[in-house]
Amino acid sequence: MSACDDRQQSMDDGRSSRGTGGRCKRGYSRLVGRRVDIDLVVTAADIGGRAGVSAQAVHNWRHRYEDFPVPLRVIGNYQVWYWPEVERWLAANTAG
Secondary structure, three states, X not given: OOHHHHHHHHHHHXXXXXXXXXXXXXXXXXXXXXXXXXXXXXXXXXXXXXXXXXXXXXXXXXXXXXXXXXXXXEEOOEEEEEHHHHHHHHHHHOOO
């Protein structure tokens, strides 16, 4: 089972995906074929607004921390993330 498959399995059964380093080796979304509530798809600006930081800080986290969630997709010039993954990362990696 690849790291991406293991991560998908962990999302399905509620286990932490932290052990995979947050990176899928394949270049496509691990949520392909799954229904995702559009309100749960967020940009760096959305994440920053919810976390109280700038969008640039979010991009810095992405490059600084290997376990920061991988974007679902790049749409135009925007990367988008699945909010529940980011929310879990924030809870585990920020103070308050």
